Amino acid sequence: MDTSKHKIDIDYVAQLARIELSDAEKVKFSGQLENIITYCEKISQVNVDGIEPMSHSFPFYNVWEEDTPESTFAVEDVLLNAPKADEDQIVVPRVVEE
Amino acid sequence: MEYEAVIGLEVHVQLGTKTKLFTRVPYAYGAEPNTLTNSVVLGLPGALPVMNLQAIRDSIRVGLIFNCQIPEICKWDRKHYFYPDMPKNYQISQYDKPICQGGEVEIELPGSARNIMGKHRMVKLTRIHLEEDVGKLTHIGNESLVDYNRAGTPLIEIVTEPDMHNADEVFAFLKSLRMHLLYAGISDCDMEKGQMRCDANISVRPKGERKLGTKVELKNLNSISGVCNGVSFEIKRQIESLESGQRILQETRRWDAEGGITISMRSKEMAHDYRYFPDPDLMPVKISKEWRESIRAEQPELPFIKQERFFQQYDLPYSVTSVICPDKELSDYFEEAVSLYNQPKMIANFIVNELLRELSVAGTNGSLPLAESKVKPHHLASLAKLVDQSVISSQIAKEVFNEIFKTGQNPEKIVEDKDLKQNTDTSAIEKLCADAINNNPKAVAEFKSGKDNAINAIKGQVMKASQGKANPKIIDEILRKLLA
Structure with a gap:
């Protein structure tokens, strides 16, 4: 498979996903991701003139409910997953964007 | 540049x-x-x-x-x-x-x-x-x-x-x-x-x-x-x-x-x-x-379109429509009152000058919602009718309004109970006018020297003496007659 056209910027992808990769992993995953993209490129060899792009494989629409309130989680349960909590709120390192 | x-x-x-x-x-x-x-x-x-x-x-x-x-x-x-x-x-x-x-x-x-x-x-x-x-x-x-x-x-x-x-x-x-x-x-x-x-x-x-x-x-x-x-x-x-x-x-x-x-x-x-x-x-x-079209059919009349209609249909000024029309509840309230008694300008003025002012200071925190007002559209219709038919003066109407706002009573009953009917007894008013002329020589002199506005001071005295119940039109006629 010719992967030369689809060079992956592995550092950028890792940064977007907030994961740290070792040098060995970077090489390994770059190759795998490039293969995946090259595989997806096959679609460009197919004639898709006049075919509507679709976002789902089944023609289901309008799966909804009426606006009727149901039960909520108890605060104690919500905070079980929080690494740190204070005054019923989850505490995270300061994240103000400035 | x-x-x-x-x-x-x-x-x-x-x-x-x-x-x-x-x-x-x-x-x-x-x-x-x-x-x-x-x-x-x-x-x-x-x-x-x-x-x-x-x-x-x-x-x-x-x-x-x-x-x-x-x-x-x-x-x-x-x-x-x-x-x-x-x-x-x-x-x-x-x-x-x-x-x-x-x-x-x-x-x-x-x-x-x-x-x-x-x-x-x-x-x-x-x-x-x-x-x-x-x-x-x-x-x-x-x-x-x-x-x-x-x-x-x-x-x-x-x-x-x-x-x-x-x-x-x-x-x-x-x-x-x-x-x-x-x-x-x-x-x-x-x-x-x-x-x-x-x-x-x-x-x-x-x-x-x-x-x-x-x-x-x-x-x-x-x-x-x-x-x-x-x-x-x-x-x-x-x-x-x-x-x-x-x-x-x-x-x-x-x-x-x-x-x-x-x-x-x-x-x-x-x-x-x-x-x-x-x-x-x-x-x-x-x-x-x-x-989509069924939702469109339920759409209320939109405020700018309503305002245009209020100009045409009720001949109301911008100063009034710009207050009433942006508020759907208030414009519905207005139209309900007008449907009961067709005096749109007077009713609109009651709303803008009296009702909104009273509501703004009546709430426990902030203004009282219209829905909680004791003054209902039928009250304003009756009040407009009383003024229109000269039963009460527009000055007294404000007093009656305040009473409705407090009690929710019908204006007819308030006028009856408090004896607020306008006095149209010409001879009684003539007496009050004569007294006022005697007591206000300065205003009389000014009026006679051509200052037409001076008559208002004398009118005010007559109105005060009648406790607001004398018909202002009759006062005007009599004073002009006596001062002529």
Whole structure:
């Protein structure tokens, strides 16, 4: 498979996903991701003139409910997953964007 | 060189649904932190979002009010970013197939005086899409506190074309937007509660130039006056930069209301890369023509159209229609009273001068809602009839009004009980007039020397002596006769 056209910027992808990769992993995953993209490129060899792009494989629409309130989680349960909590709120390192 | 500013807005409005956009957890402003969540709100693995039908209906209604196209299909996309206000690390929004496209908002620019109607024009919309709101962060010291109550509540984002040119137009746009959304019962649009939020894209260019200048995105505009002051400052800043030979940087700036300036927000080196893709958990929405048209058929008469009708049908001045028409409840109240007794001007004046003033000071905190007023439309109709048929003077009508406001009694009964009927007994009034003339030689002399206004002082004395019950027209006739 010719992967030369689809060079992956592995550092950028890792940064977007907030994961740290070792040098060995970077090489390994770059190759795998490039293969995946090259595989997806096959679609460009197919004639898709006049075919509507679709976002789902089944023609289901309008799966909804009426606006009727149901039960909520108890605060104690919500905070079980929080690494740190204070005054019923989850505490995270300061994240103000400035 | 003369410069021209070009402004586009992105306005977020919280829909007033009872539950969130993709789960039936209730939402209420001011609830205790983290009490309005479940697995969908917290983005726990395996949670399945389900659309809120009312949020879809409301968004279609908004689109129809502003003459948007409602495409047959719209869909949901994930917008990815890492920030603790959104626990699943993506926000569900609409990217390339929003629920409303195009459209326009009619605005009214300031008139040359408060009682003169300003020019109207249309501001073009790009689109309106529906998305979920994020949680609320409070920053304390080196930490941030996260409350997910607001996360997942339905928001519409209204995006305008770069179609405004100064702060007055921006103000008029937000005012009109708010008026229409309140009218249709979509949202309370309270900026202090975050129910309406606004970002502005601002650029300047030499007048006559077609190409847009470099745009600055302005954030933290937390009130309507904040939007206007922020926009005005930013336009001035950009023009001054260009005039001193500097370039405008494409950046995001924050309005600092206290300092009255905009401050650059040190943006990250890399532009945002949201990696939008269709949300596989949510099926698209299909809006049939029949459904769309049935929603259109329920649309209330919109305020500017109503105002035009009030000019034609009731011959009311702008100073009155501009108060009554933006409020649906109040205009319905007015029309109910007029349907009972056809004296629109008098009834409108009772509403604008008496009712609104009394309501504004009657509440325990803030003004009393119209629905809780003891004065009902039929009271105003009866009151207008009493004045119209000269049973009471318009001066006494104010007193009767205040009594209705306190007690909710019928005006006829109040007039009877308090003996407020107007005195039309000419001989009794003639006596009072003669006394007043004797007691006010100065005013009499002035009147006789040609100062017609001086008669008012004498009239006032007669009115006072009759305890407000003498018919003013009869007083005028008699005084002029006696002074002739």
